[in-house]
Amino acid sequence: MKSSLLIITALAVSLSVAGCGKKENAAEPTPNLTPVAAAEKLDPARPDSTLAKPAVAAQPISTEPVFQARGNRDVIYSVSSKGKKVALTFDDGPDNKYTARILDILKEQGVPATFFLVGKHVQQYPQMVKRISQEGHAIGNHSWDHANLARMSPADVQGEITKTDEAIKSLTGEAPVLFRAPYGAISQEVVNDAIASGHQLIGWSVDTMDWDGKSPATILTTLKKELKPGAIVLQHSAGGKGGNLANTVEALPQLIAYLKKEGYQFVTVTDLIKS
Numbered sequence: 503m504k505s506s507l508l509i510i511t512a513l514a515v516s517l518s519v520a521g522c523g524k525k526e527n528a529a530e531p532t533p534n535l536t537p538v539a540a541a542e543k544l545d546p547a548r549p550d551s552t553l554a555k556p557a558v559a560a561q562p563i564s565t566e567p568v569f570q571a572r573g574n575r576d577v578i579y580s581v582s583s584k585g586k587k588v589a590l591t592f593d594d595g596p597d598n599k600y601t602a603r604i605l606d607i608l609k610e611q612g613v614p615a616t617f618f619l620v621g622k623h624v625q626q627y628p629q630m631v632k633r634i635s636q637e638g639h640a641i642g643n644h645s646w647d648h649a650n651l652a653r654m655s656p657a658d659v660q661g662e663i664t665k666t667d668e669a670i671k672s673l674t675g676e677a678p679v680l681f682r683a684p685y686g687a688i689s690q691e692v693v694n695d696a697i698a699s700g701h702q703l704i705g706w707s708v709d710t711m712d713w714d715g716k717s718p719a720t721i722l723t724t725l726k727k728e729l730k731p732g733a734i735v736l737q738h739s740a741g742g743k744g745g746n747l748a749n750t751v752e753a754l755p756q757l758i759a760y761l762k763k764e765g766y767q768f769v770t771v772t773d774l775i776k777s
């Protein structure tokens with residue numbers, strides 16, 4: 503874990519980047535920086551909807567902008583280092599409905615993706631976890647019950663991460679290295695806990711807001727607008743407003759066709775980081 507972080511740092515340092523270490527300033531564009539990742543919105547239908555807004559703690563501006571323009575320097579939002587690569591990610595699963603349909607499309611299109619799974623759903627749908635793994639996709643930890651970790655005690659955060667790792671490992675034989683906080687809500691404590699338990703923190707640079715019931719056309723428009731080489735695209739494979747992700751499924755073949763036409767290579771987040 504340590505060594506891969508060092509590799510990332512070395513990669514970041516080896517690439518020439520404008521605006522390195524500068525404070526963000528709207529009047530002073532820094533075109534080589536990756537887009538600022540919007541915090542994952544809280545779904546009003548979700549149990550922790552009482553939160554007024556995502557609890558992303560203020561963090562110092564990164565000095566390693568190959569991976570991010572701002573936010574926490576320990577979180578990878580995109581990797582704009584080499585070539586036209588894109589990582590599709592699907593959060594909050596598995597379930598036994600949309601996850602299967604998404605897997606069918608990915609298989610048909612020969613596209614690898616990354617699934618950030620919620621531990622209690624892993625326990626509920628073990629066969630789907632095995633299928634995700636067997637079909638060559640990467641699996642990341644997305645907490646045990648999609649809690650806002652930034653508001654939990656360090657011990658509880660550790661419990662959320664460890665229990666989910668163990669559930670995934672018991673099915674795939676491998677504990678996930680990738681970790682994405684629910685809602686993107688992190689505190690320095692969450693970052694420290696995730697890193698101490700051997701994880702890489704993953705954010706996103708394209709947020710299609712698919713969970714909110716956006717139309718396939720809007721999902722595609724958002725992708726086109728926010729896409730850059732090395733992008734990490736956030737979508738969902740379970741949940742959604744009213745438990746409906748039909749638009750995510752409908753948009754996916756169009757989204758893949760667009761990316762292929764634009765010459766993008768699909769990679770897992772694991773491979774994107776290595777690239």
Ligand code: NI
Nearest residue numbers: 593594684685
């Ligand atoms: Ni989520």
